[in-house]
Amino acid sequence: MTTALAPRPGTPVPAAAAEAARIAELVALRNRIDAEIAEEVRAFARAAVEARLEQIAAEQVTVEQVEATVVDRLGRALRVSPTRARAQLRIGRDLHAGLDRVRTSYGAGELDQPKVAAIVAAAAGLDAGERAEVDRRLSSYDLPSLGLRRVADLARTIVAEVAPEKFAERARAARRDRHVTISPAGDGMALLRAYxxxxxxxxxxxxxxxxxxxxxxxxxxxxxxxxxxxxxxxxxxxxxAAPTEAAAAVELQVLVPVESLVDTAGGPLPVELPGFGPVPAEFLVEPGRATWRRLVTREGVVIGADSRRRTFTGVLAEVIRSRDRGRCTAPHCDAPIEHLDHLHRWSEGGSTTLENGAGRCAFHNLVREIPP
Structure with a gap:
């Protein structure tokens, strides 16, 4: 009588092992396809430049203009942004300028595009001979088994050894390029990055x-x-300032669907901060968020706007001063305008609009704030 033995702990189940092998095949196929795209990108760019050589020689177009045209066409063909299209162009070009072993591994499906892009970026600015030496040294490592960060760090280290002065100048240029950027993160959040x-x-x-x-x-x-x-x-x-006070110091433009104003039966629709995506409307009435301008939209098109600023500033303030001829609008007063006031008080729901604004002298503005 035989007894079935259970698989040892850690031993892959045959079906799972087969599925893992299938996934590995698909990954390798994807890498090979990316490598083919890089070859096609290089061929396309080469043909585009050769077609323009006479114009470049005649100074009808500049090299920069030709590159911009190539990047634009590549972006549309690849359905990516110009930044990504330029990165693809760099990969296709530099892989044929000394990085032969890396290109071979890429074409075999062993390296993926992020790792290849990291190597190409690290070797940017080197000549073909220096890239070839970087390529030779990288070949002594098992790059497919290394993580993306380790591949990038390894490539930069080798570049520093092969071309120390170029590496140092690149580091100096990076320090000169220090900057701060902001980008949307979804859900009403933003990523503030400092380089x-x-x-x-x-x-x-x-x-x-x-x-x-x-x-x-x-x-x-x-x-x-x-x-x-x-x-x-x-x-x-x-x-x-505190976070809520800091938010109040900046005007935020908000896209508000008109449907949310006239029909709330289906629940409130989210508003949108241009460039940062949709956020719940309730966020805009939290303390410290009083400085925002509402842009009313219908089917995505802006059809109107109003101001929800606490104070009259900018062009609106200048228009009110001009409309009131620079003089206080209180009865019988002829003093110069010192303050801009809400006819219907802000605290009572009055809006910061042209119709609800009035020029006041300091005296009449003070008198109006005295409790009855």
């Missing part, structure tokens, strides 16, 4: 972590997480 020298970035992060420790050992009850404290501290130190 800084490493020591400055580490110092900034350490200062925020120190703020967390100081808050934890302080007398106030801890009601926020570490991340919330660090984020709030960043806002406070950059703006000099």
């Amino acid at each position: 800084l020298p490493a020591e400055q970035g580490v110092t900034c992060y350490a200062a925020l972590r120190k703020a967390v420790t100081e808050h934890w050992v302080g007398s106030e009850p801890v009601t926020r997480t570490r991340g919330q404290i660090m984020a709030d501290t960043l806002v406070e130190r950059l703006t000099g």
